[in-house]
């Protein structure tokens with residue numbers, strides 16, 4: 001009988017201890033609403049694994065001509081502060097000729113006809129970014145798909161899936177953690193993989209020189225002088 005009493009006392013003590021720990025845990029333990037977003041929200045699909053399907057590729061708008069995305073269609077009133085492959089750079093850093101933040105808020109134009117395949121903030125170092133996929137005419141050695149990428153934007157005026165025409169305003173020049181002074185980081189990428197990616201790498205990856213690409217795909221002679229787009 002004494003033995004049974006002792007066992008009962010041990011069980012009671014353990015139960016009491018568990019209750020006390022439970023109460024303390026409830027009072028002091030993490031609450032769902034206190035947990036960081038990353039712990040309770042589903043993670044977005046890694047964009048590295050997104051690629052346009054053959055059908056999506058086939059239905060992309062045909063881009064027969066490309067223009068510069070900042071300044072005039074020739075890129076007048078702009079300069080390239082860090083060109084493609086300078087210091088492992090994967091794009092061109094386009095600035096207004098006023099330098100510093102004089103181009104903050106300037107309109108950014110779609111370089112060619114295409115479909116917006118990404119519009120968002122992939123990472124704070126990138127800030128706001130747009131990716132537009134374009135279908136190149138048959139026979140173009142870089143085709144059938146290229147993507148133009150616009151990063152460090154202040155504002156984004158397009159949404160994913162939207163069809164844009166060459167010269168459509170798609171956003172404005174801004175800053176980001178890796179771009180304290182406003183400029184447009186502009187890339188041209190080959191192929192159907194939709195991935196925000198990085199701005200620097202030891203090799204060119206799937207990027208080509210944006211300036212050279214636009215020059216080769218303008219489809220209009222350098223003597224064609226269109227008026228500079230108006231800031232609206």
Ligand SMILES: [Zn+2]
Pocket residue numbers: 082089091092093184185186199
């Ligand atoms: Zn850049």
